[in-house]
Amino acid sequence: MMIDTAGFGTLSIILIMAAVTVLTRWGGIFLMSYIPINYRVQQFIAAMSGSVLVAIIVPMFVRGDMGAKAALLVTLFGTLLIKKPLIAITVGIFTAAFIRNI
Amino acid sequence: MDTNELKFEFLEVKAGFISLIPISLFVLVFGAAFGLAATQEGLNQSSTVLMSTLVFAGASQFAALELWGAQVPIVPLAITVFAINARHLLIGATLYPHIQHLKPAARYGAMLVASDANWAISMRAFTNNDTSKGLGLLLGGGLALWTFWIIGTWIGFYFGDAIKNPSTYGVDMVMGCFLLTMVLDGKKQSKTFVIWTGAAVASIVAYLYLPENTHIIVGALTGGVIGVLIGEKKNDD
Numbered sequence: 129m130m131i132d133t134a135g136f137g138t139l140s141i142i143l144i145m146a147a148v149t150v151l152t153r154w155g156g157i158f159l160m161s162y163i164p165i166n167y168r169v170q171q172f173i174a175a176m177s178g179s180v181l182v183a184i185i186v187p188m189f190v191r192g193d194m195g196a197k198a199a200l201l202v203t204l205f206g207t208l209l210i211k212k213p214l215i216a217i218t219v220g221i222f223t224a225a226f227i228r229n230i
Numbered sequence: 231m232d233t234n235e236l237k238f239e240f241l242e243v244k245a246g247f248i249s250l251i252p253i254s255l256f257v258l259v260f261g262a263a264f265g266l267a268a269t270q271e272g273l274n275q276s277s278t279v280l281m282s283t284l285v286f287a288g289a290s291q292f293a294a295l296e297l298w299g300a301q302v303p304i305v306p307l308a309i310t311v312f313a314i315n316a317r318h319l320l321i322g323a324t325l326y327p328h329i330q331h332l333k334p335a336a337r338y339g340a341m342l343v344a345s346d347a348n349w350a351i352s353m354r355a356f357t358n359n360d361t362s363k364g365l366g367l368l369l370g371g372g373l374a375l376w377t378f379w380i381i382g383t384w385i386g387f388y389f390g391d392a393i394k395n396p397s398t399y400g401v402d403m404v405m406g407c408f409l410l411t412m413v414l415d416g417k418k419q420s421k422t423f424v425i426w427t428g429a430a431v432a433s434i435v436a437y438l439y440l441p442e443n444t445h446i447i448v449g450a451l452t453g454g455v456i457g458v459l460i461g462e463k464k465n466d467d
Contacts, residue, residue: 129303129304129305130301130302130303130304131301131302131304132300132301133272133273133298133299133300133301133302134300137302138273138274138277139277139280141294141302141304141307142277142280142281142284142285143284144304144307144308145281145284145285145290145291145294145307145308145311146281146284146285148308148311148312148315149285149286149287149290149311149315149318150342151312152312152315152316152317152318152319152322153315153318153321153322153341153342153344154322154338154341155318155319155322156318156319156320156321156322156323156324156325156326156341157322157323157325157326157329157330157337157338157341158322159319159323160322160323160326160327160330161326161330165326165327165330168458168461170327171457171458171461172454172455172457172458173323173324173326173327173454174457175425175453175454175455175456175457175458175461176320176323176324176450176451176453176454176457177320177324177353178413178422178425178426178429178453179425179426179428179429179449179450179451179452179453179454179457180317180320180321180324180446180449180450180453181350181409181410181412181413182413182426182429182430182433182449182453183429183430183432183433183445183446183447183448183449183450183453184317184346184406184409184446185406185409185410185413186429186430186433186434186449187433187434187437187445187449188406190434190437191437195397195400195403196402196403196406199400199403199406199407200403200406200407200410203407203410203411204410204414207410207411207414208414213411213414213415214252216407216411217404217407217408217411220400220403220407221399221400221401221403221404221407222400223400224400224403225398225399225400228397228398228400229398
């Protein structure tokens with residue numbers, strides 16, 4: 129099914145996108161309210177919360193260009209070695225910008 | 231804990247808003263890039279700002295532009311938006327134990343502004359048992375990200391040309407690098423690395439072989455399952 133982007137079409141497309149996104153924002157807490165939070169569920173959630181980040185970052189590294197890879201590596205080692213995350217991020221971003229402009 | 235009803239404290243929400251302003255400035259730049267990209271696809275200003283206000287999920291909004299034309303295929307659009315934003319389901323599930331004692335309106339209201347950055351930073355506060363700070367970061371930080379995303383989108387119509395290609399300045403890496411520092415923060419056990427390795431491998435496999443945009447949810451659920459499998463058994467469970 130196609131919706132014309134002329135007239136009210138755009139508005140209805142935006143409303144559909146908004147509805148789908150709200151569904152994802154509310155769905156997690158809605159489903160969890162029916163699941164008894166026992167020890168096992170807590171283990172699952174605790175393991176999952178770090179894994180979400182890993183599953184965002186690792187493919188970003190793999191598919192990224194040299195600039196993206198460098199930014200993440202500099203941030204990684206900078207945070208681990210100097211323990212100053214904000215500085216590590218800043219240097220990482222500058223590294224990406226530098227690599228992409230040479 | 232179970233008997234107390236939680237609520238948002240104004241000062242904590244304000245502090246959360248302020249804490250997220252630095253990263254929100256980058257969100258502003260991205261918003262402007264989105265505003266510019268939307269004009270190039272022929273969207274008008276009010277529609278674009280409305281989209282950023284109601285949808286507030288950058289990656290899915292950019293993906294929608296890919297499908298934009300005189301007509302938009304609605305089912306592929308809905309599926310794409312759902313797949314990219316499905317990580318919000320996980321965000322909600324991980325937040326639930328910490329926000330379940332909020333009144334339902336407050337709980338569902340706060341989730342409207344739940345996004346990667348304020349989720350990651352509030353989870354850190356919740357893990358340290360600093361519940362009121364975590365709630366402030368979730369809501370206040372979310373409001374900051376949302377506000378700057380909307381303003382950025384609007385700015386894109388006027389100054390978009392200045393940031394036509396934000397990746398030249400490395401701006402596209404800000405969120406990834408920020409989330410990376412969130413992963414590195416906090417206490418870790420040897421089990422944590424097993425879980426993450428599983429999540430990493432599963433996300434790569436999904437990225438290479440499964441439908442587009444499924445890698446986050448596949449990696450995260452794999453990590454969760456591994457966490458249960460290698461976790462200690464508890465008798466009262």
